[in-house]
Amino acid sequence: MPVIETRNLSYTYSPGTPFRKDAITDITFTAQKGDFIGIIGHTGSGKSTLVQHLNGLLRPTSGQVFVNGIDIWQQPKKIRSVRFKVGLVFQYPEHQLFEETAYKDIAFGPKNMGLNDDEIDKRVRLAAQFVGLREELLQKSPFELSGGEKRRVAIAGVMAMQPEVLILDEPTAGLDPRGRDMILQQILDYQKQNQTTVLLVSHNMEDIARSAKKVLVMNHGRIVMLDETAEVFSRAHELESIGLDVPAVTRIFMSLRKSGFNVGPNAYTVKQAYDRLLPLLKKGGGSNA
Amino acid sequence: MAIIKAESVRFHYDTDNEEGAAQSLMVLDNINLDIKTGEFVAVLGHNGSGKSTLAKHFNALLLPTGGQVLIDGKNTSDEHNKYEIRRMVGMVLQNPDNQLVSTIVEEDVAFGPENLGLEPDEIVRRVHDALSTVGMLDYREHAPHKLSGGQKQRVAIAGILAMQPDCLVLDEPTAMLDPQGRKEVLETISRLNRERGMTVVLITHYMDEAANADRVVVMEHGQIIMQGTPREVFSKVDKLRAAGLDVPQPTELCYDLLGQGIPLPEGILTVEECTTALLQILEENNAGN
Amino acid sequence: MLSGITIGQFFPGNSLLHRMDARIKLVLTFAYIAAVFIPRNWAGLAVAVGFLIFTILLSRLPAKLVLKSIKPILPIIIFTSALNIFYVTDGTPLFDWAFIHITTQGLTTAAFIAIRIISLIAGSSLLTYTTSPTTLTDALERLLSPLKAVRLNVHELAMMMTIALRFIPTLIEETDKIMSAQKARGADLESGSLMQRIRALIPILIPLFVSSFRRAYELATAMECRCYRGGEGRTRMKQMHMRAFDIVCIAVVVLMAAGLIVLNFVLPPVI
Structure with missing residues (x-):
């Protein structure tokens, strides 16, 4: 059974007004346990809208999203629990840090899950280890950390929820090459060790090439390709025709x-x-x- | 004649360390750099290498704690020169959102000339010129927040051009943009340099952006560790990697092959160069067979 | 989620109204708002509404747009109308049941006041629709410039307003993003007691403050790079000129106000 499945997913912004805009149309795809899927497409192609459906932040205008075979909108009141199964790291996630210490910030998600303190502590330390944050940094204010460290605290905050699916929207945007390589490697290691399903949204084809086994290509809100990485990049002319590089x-x-x-x-x-x-x-x- | 001249520039912050004792943090350590009129110089370095701090010395946003910076012979440390220097050395910053002041594109571009106290007719003329130079004339009545990242950054460049500077300093202008936006901004910059003879200092951590420059300056730990033409600098792949920089794929590939005794030229930068060089060897091999 | 707000929005154009001197436009809008309160009879109100329709036509904006500006204040209009219907008990009774007494006078008053409020809102939204926010603050700055004599820094005030207007959409977008990000970490913003809900806002407000300060710092740097040094020696791209049309407008509004006052004496009041 796929971990994530969407059926004919469509979403329209401001329906019934002159500003009406179809963000995604008829999206059907599945992701299996342990998949590492890269999602590419130019700005405005619907990538961000799509991933926000997978953890129930957006409710589809039509179509369904299944997590472990269960329609996530079957019980709208329980939508919050879906977010613990499908962890989403937004673009520039360091902008959402708010706690007094990095430790507490990473603990925010696990705390919202209602876990006990021992379990929270275990998860925070494990997540911090994955992103390579030294112990002494955990007690610092997140605002005192460097840009790359802040980013890693924010990613750890989602990893600490130990989601079955980890979605990252441009996790390396704005970082220098050293910071980029480090975070990408950590995501790869994390995926390998936990067999988590990872969806990586990125503009950087070289990041995608290095990490993803499969690539999903979006254009004008539709899926135009979904295949093994080598297959997708072999269709370079098509990619270039929709404004993407290889x-x-x-x-x-x-x-x-x-x-x-x-x-x-x-x-x-x-x-x-x-x-x-x-x-x-x-x-x-x-x-x- | 050097428009920008940095002579033994040092810059340090005084901070308190964790024990509360005063310590001095050296950010720039004896920088000597001349930038000639009409030159296109790319300054490369990872985050924290001091490249942005150096840029801020070029328009008197920061003043050296040792040595001096001369702009067209004028010392930046002299308070009387401050505004003239800021007009001469126009600076574009990283985040396009946070440098636009007004709610209408053309009014934003007029902000600089208005501060210079120019006559209204002259301002209108300059705003028109600047917007058409960056290809944003059609958007003159738009609201900045509705533009794409690349468009915003071009408006920011227009806002600087309208002050008719002698030199353009861009501090990581593409770090927050998608590939399309990056392309737009880079094309605008190199066109300004080529067609208008504008002196350009481009601060970046993307090596491929430096390929069009006349000269590349590599910084680490507040010092200039390498400089030369892009070809000279990019042939030193090991040194660049050690400085935490990202080497373009063609450069890296040729360098690795060169290491195995394949007779490729040094400092390959682009896909085209790499393909040509590889083809030549493949054909020779065929002929030899 | 938070987008779609149209109050204060500017619709570029080239109509007579768009090209009017913003200072005059601002003053006349206030004059019109005051004038709407003069009429005590239907004829006077009709003149005021007629004037408004005439200006809407002058602006060449779709009438629908002006009507849309009424939408957000519809609850207020309904509420005041209801109050008037139930509380004004003079005149011929039309409906009597328990504590509800509806009279002709009640209905008249309700209608009269509703029309007044609608004209007032439509009139002022016409000002913001046809004047860019920057021009508007600019006009305000120039109108208030005599206050410099009492050491009020009018330029800085206007600059602050411009920057606020520029960053409101950016911050709304940012709030949206932070809310989504915290929800993705399981933040519960929709349920719980009042205290819990207030506490749930902390993860949203702190990042918002932090980012506002970061933006403020970067904007200040950018303004310095563009040679900003306060109002001293600063010129403006857009000059404001009074033209013949502006003078005609002043005359028309003054005449209308005078006419409304005269009508009040000539005709019997209906409210």
Whole structure:
């Protein structure tokens, strides 16, 4: 049974007014336990609207969302419990920090779940460990931390709820490369260790290429592709036609192939490209297509 | 003639450490830098490397605690020069939302010229020019909050251009933008440099944004650790990685292959360059077979 | 969720009303609001409403837009009308049951006052619809400039208003976002006792304050970068000129007010 399933999900802003706008239309997809799905699409393509449906922050105009096979809007009064199963980290999550200490801020979610203090303590420490926050930082005010540390506190705050599905909306936006690599690696480790389903919304194709096993592409509020990462990036022309980039090495591979060289399937990370090109480039290793 | 001249610039904050003892935090450590009229200089560095602090010295927002900064020969530490320097060195900041003052685009662009006490006719002319230069003339009566991030940032640039500065300093202008917005802003910047001969100092942590620059300056720990043409600098991949910078995929791929004895040129920057270089070797190999 | 508020919104255009001197427009709007309270008879009220319809036509804005401005204050109109219907008990009784007495006079008063309130709101929204907020504060700044003599810093006040207007939509959006983010962490904003609900606001208000201060700091830096140094030596892009049309407008409003006063003497009052 899929952890998350949507059926014909549609959402319209300000229905029945001149400002009416279809944000997402007829979205049907499933995510299985342990999936790592990248969600891409240009600004306004409906990515954020979609993910806000998965934890019940938005109520669909039509269609359904199932978490573990149960329609989340079957009992609207219990919608809050869905948010503990499907954790959502918003863009620039450090802007939502409010507690006196980083520890208390991470504990906010678990506390709302009604857990006992021991359990909360255990979860806060575990989450802090995942995002690499040192013990002594936990007792500091979140406002005294550096930008990257704040971001990690905010992400830990959602991880501490130990959701079955973790959704991150642009978790690396605005960070420098070092901070970006660190957070991305932590998310990967977390996913591996807990077999959590992760949905990663990002503009950064190289982040997606490095982490996601599957990619969901949105355009004008609809799903236009949902496939293995390599398959999606092999449709580079289609991606470019809807205003999306493909990783630079993918473009290199496409050009090489166009020039008649059999370089094998598309690479989308530097490592893949390196492994595939090296034997071809070594003297005598070249082969014609 | 150097429009910006930094001579042994030092800058430190005095703060209290955890035990309450006074300590001095060195942010800029003996910076010497000349920027020539018409030059496009990219300053790279990770967060906390001192690059933004350096930028703020160029228009007297911060004053050096040692050494001096001369703008067209005028010392920034001289209070009398302050407003003239701020007009000459226009500064665009990171967050497009927080630098627009007015509720109407054209009135916002007029803010700078109004502060300069210009005649109304002259202001109207400059606002028109500035908005058409950044391609936002059609939006002159729009409300800033309804524009996209890239559009807002272009309005912010127009607001600076309307003061007719001699030099444009942009402090991570694309850090908060999506790929489309980044593209818009970067195109605007390099067009200003190419077509109008505007001196540009671009502070960024994206290496690919520095590819169009005449000169790249890399900072770490408040010092300049490297400078040169983009090609010279980007050929030192190890040093850049150590400085916490992100190396573009083509550069990284070629560097790694070069390390295995593949005879590729150094300092490859773009997909096109990389493809051409790879094709040449593949073809030679074929011919040899 | 919090968007869709239209009061105070500006609709760019190029009509006579849009191009009027904002200072005159502001003063005449106040004059009109005062004038709406003059009539005591239907003829006078008809003149006031007629004048309003004429200005709406002049503005070339869709009448629907002006009507929409009434919507948010509809409850107030209904409430005052109800009060008038039930409390004014002079005149011919129409309906009598228990404590409810409805009379002709009650209905007349209710209708009269409802029309008054509607004209007043429609008139003032016409001002904001046809004048950009910045121009409006600008006009206010110029009108109040004599107060500089008593050391009131009119420029700073106007600047504050401009910035507030600029950032209201941004902060509304931000509040929305913070609320969603805290809800995603299981914050319960919808249930519980009053105390619990107030406490539930803390996770929203603190981030909002923090971000407002951050924005304020960055905006101040940006303003410094753009050579802002207070009102001293500052010029404005948009000049305000009184033109023939503005003078005609003043004359028309004065004449209308005089006419309304005369009508009060000539015709018997209905309220």
